[in-house]
Amino acid sequence: MAKICAVVSRKGGVGKSTIAYEVAQCLGAVLVDLEWDGGSVSRAWGYRAEERARDVLMAAIEHDRAPRPLTGFRKPDLVPGSPELVDVGLDPEAWADLLTTWAGEWGREWVVIDTHPGASASTHGAMAAANVVLVPTGLRTRDLDAVEQIVAEAADYPMVVVPNMVPRIPPAPEIKRLGAMVHGTPVRVGVPIPHVSKIATRKRRMAMSAEDPTPRALEDAVDGYRRLAELVKEYGA
Template sequence: MIVAVCGGKGGVGKSTLAYELAGALDALAVDADLAVGDLPRGRGPDLHDVLAGRAAPREAVRGGPVSVLACGRSLAGARAADLGRLEDAVRRAAGDRDAVVDCPTGLRADTGVPLALADVCLLVASPRRWALADAVRTRAVARDLAAELVAVALARVGEDPPTAVVRATLAAPVTPVPETPALATTLDGESSRPVTERAPETDAAAAVRELATSLRACRPYYDGVE
């Protein structure tokens, strides 16, 4: 199963949640934001190289606490990347595992490509009411591309998050994800261990597990399992 993690607004922790969900699902995390990659990367080939035909998908997967197919950081690499190769690259890199794809933010032209190849999507939304319009537009793109919206992560919430308003607006289950240092450090440092390992008792870890459960519930349908 391929899961697209998308968002209408930047800076709400979309990449962090994509990485965390890949860890919770024992899946491959794929950084599909060709212009502004955020997921951890190591040495060797990356997604830019794969999409330019310079490396095999499996060759570019970096092991660690979470397996990652990271993206390059150069504009030249982004220009050389052939988005038509993305679906094959993701499926080959993931093998028999799920893949969690960190999509570009907003409604850029390249956002639709990972959404089009995904089986389901998870939308990361801001709790600010004025930001819901961006989330609604992103949901509409996902719907047009047949990426089923499974859940909404209401990111970086404080007390009394507008969960009911977001649920009614986006017509999907909503999981509040609290603002916490435990999540803020997920993509920092050498180990990049998921919060479900580093701080399993926190509310943030509980939110990640809840979102992962929603995604697992879709797996039998997309795997063709009765």
């Protein structure tokens, strides 16, 4: 049975798509993009919907068949997102069924789903289908506000909160707050991903975890992504 990892966040700017991209590469997974705005994993991969005559994702939904993932060099196989997703009239149950069916047809051990920031039918469907739900967060007040909300609403999901862009000296009050919000729930706090300033300006399309050798400036972050992928595997064991 294929396993699904959904990467979700109630707000943007927490590094959700970068984590989805790198974890998918580390797992050898198909990466499904359910974002419909700019800044998506599809654009990071090099796919531009406006330059394509055929919408891979929408065609698959309309014709009730699994889309064929695109392949690239040293980056995860991709089912690209679509700006039309915002108007798709599928409820969460339909999305969960669709994603589970596609994952089975692709024959991969793992599928990683990058969701649209915030609450949506496709995000809720991806969470329902997932073996593990990664929730990236910065250690900042508004980021933690969003995590607190999703933990309160969905603690029964197999959820792992991932502190991302963590400074060399983490802020103690925010660390304490994160621990308090998951206390007494099954939600885990996962591998912290350190802050690496070069990631924000990086232009290369290949996954950081696929570069050989890993650039020295990226080593700490790449080590975090790889350890996070190993944690994800625990949920599929």
